[in-house]
Amino acid sequence: xxxxxxxxxLLTVMQKVIKIVPARPTLQVLSNICISVKxxxxxxxxxxxxxxxxxxxxxxxxxQDRDFIINAKKLFxxxxxxxxxxxxxxxxxxxxxxxxxxxDEFKLPIxxxxxxxxxxxxxxRASFSLNAKLLDDMASxxxxxxxxxxxxxxxxxxxxxxxxxSLKMVATDGHKLGFCKETGLPVTTKKKISIIVPPKALDQxxxxxxxxxxxxxxxxxxxxxxxxxxxxxxxxxxxxxxYPNYEQVIPQTNTKKAVIKRDELFSSLRRISVISNSRxxxxxxxxxxxxxxxxxxxxxxxxxxxxxxxxxxxxDPIAIGFNVDFFIEILRLIDDEDIVINMNTPxxxxxxxxxxxxxxxxxxxxxxxxxxxxEGNE
Amino acid sequence: MRSxxxxxxxxxxxxxxxxxxxxxPDLNGxxxxxxxxxxxxxxxxxxxxxxxxxxxxxxxxIREAKKRCPxxxxxxxxxxxxxxxxxxxxxxxxxxxxxxxxxSVDEAFLDVTECFKLFGNGAQIGRMIKxxxxxxxxxxxxxxxxxxxxxxxxxxxLGKPDGFVVVAPDEVLTFLHPLPVGKLWGVGKQTEKLLHxxxxxxxxxxxxxxxxxxxxxxxxxxxxxxxELAAGMDTRTVETLGEAKSMSEERTFQEDVGDKQLxxxxxxxxxxxxxxxxxxxxxxxxxxxxxxxxxxxTKHTRRTTLNRPTDSSNEIFACIEKLxxxxxxxxxxxxxxxxxxxxxxxxxxxxxxLFGQKKTEEVKTKSIDAARDIIAQKFGKDTLKRAALxxxxxxxxx
Numbered sequence: 001x002x003x004x005x006x007x008x009x010l011l012t013v014m015q016k017v018i019k020i021v022p023a024r025p026t027l028q029v030l031s032n033i034c035i036s037v038k039x040x041x042x043x044x045x046x047x048x049x050x051x052x053x054x055x056x057x058x059x060x061x062x063x064q065d066r067d068f069i070i071n072a073k074k075l076f077x078x079x080x081x082x083x084x085x086x087x088x089x090x091x092x093x094x095x096x097x098x099x100x101x102x103x104d105e106f107k108l109p110i111x112x113x114x115x116x117x118x119x120x121x122x123x124x125r126a127s128f129s130l131n132a133k134l135l136d137d138m139a140s141x142x143x144x145x146x147x148x149x150x151x152x153x154x155x156x157x158x159x160x161x162x163x164x165x166s167l168k169m170v171a172t173d174g175h176k177l178g179f180c181k182e183t184g185l186p187v188t189t190k191k192k193i194s195i196i197v198p199p200k201a202l203d204q205x206x207x208x209x210x211x212x213x214x215x216x217x218x219x220x221x222x223x224x225x226x227x228x229x230x231x232x233x234x235x236x237x238x239x240x241x242x243y244p245n246y247e248q249v250i251p252q253t254n255t256k257k258a259v260i261k262r263d264e265l266f267s268s269l270r271r272i273s274v275i276s277n278s279r280x281x282x283x284x285x286x287x288x289x290x291x292x293x294x295x296x297x298x299x300x301x302x303x304x305x306x307x308x309x310x311x312x313x314x315x316d317p318i319a320i321g322f323n324v325d326f327f328i329e330i331l332r333l334i335d336d337e338d339i340v341i342n343m344n345t346p347x348x349x350x351x352x353x354x355x356x357x358x359x360x361x362x363x364x365x366x367x368x369x370x371x372x373x374x375e376g377n378e
Numbered sequence: 379m380r381s382x383x384x385x386x387x388x389x390x391x392x393x394x395x396x397x398x399x400x401x402x403p404d405l406n407g408x409x410x411x412x413x414x415x416x417x418x419x420x421x422x423x424x425x426x427x428x429x430x431x432x433x434x435x436x437x438x439x440i441r442e443a444k445k446r447c448p449x450x451x452x453x454x455x456x457x458x459x460x461x462x463x464x465x466x467x468x469x470x471x472x473x474x475x476x477x478x479x480x481x482s483v484d485e486a487f488l489d490v491t492e493c494f495k496l497f498g499n500g501a502q503i504g505r506m507i508k509x510x511x512x513x514x515x516x517x518x519x520x521x522x523x524x525x526x527x528x529x530x531x532x533x534x535x536l537g538k539p540d541g542f543v544v545v546a547p548d549e550v551l552t553f554l555h556p557l558p559v560g561k562l563w564g565v566g567k568q569t570e571k572l573l574h575x576x577x578x579x580x581x582x583x584x585x586x587x588x589x590x591x592x593x594x595x596x597x598x599x600x601x602x603x604x605x606e607l608a609a610g611m612d613t614r615t616v617e618t619l620g621e622a623k624s625m626s627e628e629r630t631f632q633e634d635v636g637d638k639q640l641x642x643x644x645x646x647x648x649x650x651x652x653x654x655x656x657x658x659x660x661x662x663x664x665x666x667x668x669x670x671x672x673x674x675x676t677k678h679t680r681r682t683t684l685n686r687p688t689d690s691s692n693e694i695f696a697c698i699e700k701l702x703x704x705x706x707x708x709x710x711x712x713x714x715x716x717x718x719x720x721x722x723x724x725x726x727x728x729x730x731x732l733f734g735q736k737k738t739e740e741v742k743t744k745s746i747d748a749a750r751d752i753i754a755q756k757f758g759k760d761t762l763k764r765a766a767l768x769x770x771x772x773x774x775x776x
Contacts, residue, residue, distance in 0.1 A: 147685065148685070149683075149685040150700060151693065172732060174731040174732050175685070175730075249733065282728065321728065347730060366732065368729065368732050369730055370729050
């Protein structure tokens, strides 16, 4: 079998699937990609143990249809450097493929695809579609809160909940929590479905998205999830386990509310974080009538920092400790002029929201305080 | 007036064997060898003086000991019993001064410089320690009293068994100089050879030897160090015990093991024990590690860290089980398996947890752990065991 393919077409599909090829594969076969040519369609596929991606392009082929696997990195590095023209792949002899452009000629070993992981097929429980950029935005809002703790397996993923046309995404490691929600989606079922998606699958969303915009269709099964954009398909195993009841930890009533300019707080925290202890990352928020003072001191370095800003706050003064990095990360994810901080006590979960009502229905963040250990001495 | 610095070194005579005799008086007068199974491939941990006559010494392969002293009584190591006795002895030592440095299970230094008003001079305190240890534990301690650590250690050793040697400040050089160089702190077989090559046989000769001559054979810093020691100078202070940095359990198998179920079983037992000790100290840990030694003797550790401290046996075992599950032991069998915990902290972890207090499962296992600890304390730690650790257990459940 021989086929001709435009370099740019080949590179477009390769750039997508190459990202799935594991840098240090657990199985040697996974350092390859699988190419299958059927008539005028070339499908290229990469897989690791949990994730697989396939993408297609048009070719001009002659001879029998066939599948083979080839070292991903070598092929990619060659293709990148080839001139912008039609490339000929000749796989008529067994054991290798000849790649020629008229000027260059390469010979690369190939193998049959027998031992390469199959595309998982699974039964659909539900499907929906939404704007790909929107789904990626949701994923990025919660991604930061995914746990790295290997013992709480469920928390190592992002919870996706489908119910009555709404999609909720949640991630938490117990110290911080990100939540976002989209409603009015065309979902094929009214039943509530909860699944836990590995973050590395969501990380691939920008990679499969059409730069010109458009939707991604999402298909959910018992143990798999599949994202499809045009002819690119990303399939991932789901994380098994029970996600903790996150709704229970979102405080329903809040006795203290502060409204703060996002940008001002963001730059204050960035400055203060320089001095914050590299291990504890502790900073102190002191709320007083219409003013907030963020301060920190680092005993190891023997330095101190303090920054004050005007806010809207009209209840009893309160001082709360936070990990400055968590707070900065949350502010980065809120695209609103003002933010709202809802508090109860220095030791209970603090809610951070965009001030805009419409936006705050779509996202919220929780951050657990740091106990201010030397509070008595201050 | 400031008293002369006075250091006491206390070293228990044949500690393991003596404890065994305490528990079983029939062993008195017999050659007692504490260590691994005499038909296995372990080593001698300790032996009585009766056994030493036959050339048996600690760290000797146990089979060799059996060959040299076939009539000896071979007793397995009961470390927990020794540790308990060691605890008693340390309590006695601590009743003299808090400046104690426990070097091993049966050995400690005391700085008694500031205790003269309370108990009398160094020699008197040394006597009191010997007597008190004997009357309260029935064990014999050898004691050395000297103005510095290393001289006191040599002194306690020279008098053994049942030693009591006092070296006054003005006697240090006359005491040290006739002794062979091998007695110097830090001089092992290799350095001894080098010193012998310089025709330096005694500590006195080292003292007399110019430092440049020593430097020809050994490093500058060691040469300087040895010169100081030979002059009876040792400024090292008695380091009071720092807090433990990790806790662990290990087991060497008689035969190499490939069966993961068996390893899991052993690890579960070890986790229970380590976590019990951790809770006894009112500590929590964040990191759990798995230790193994392959048939080729290479030792490896694998670790995992939680995002909060815990003292739960089940939680740590979950980590260990996970590490075990991922491990292929390089395709080899395992000679030694163990686990440990480190990265200690306490409840005062500043970062609060969203799901902290709410997990009922956590509360349940916590009370189970607490109940087991009480039972272990009252009736001994083997009274109550997990069902999975009974011989007929189905090894697939925790």
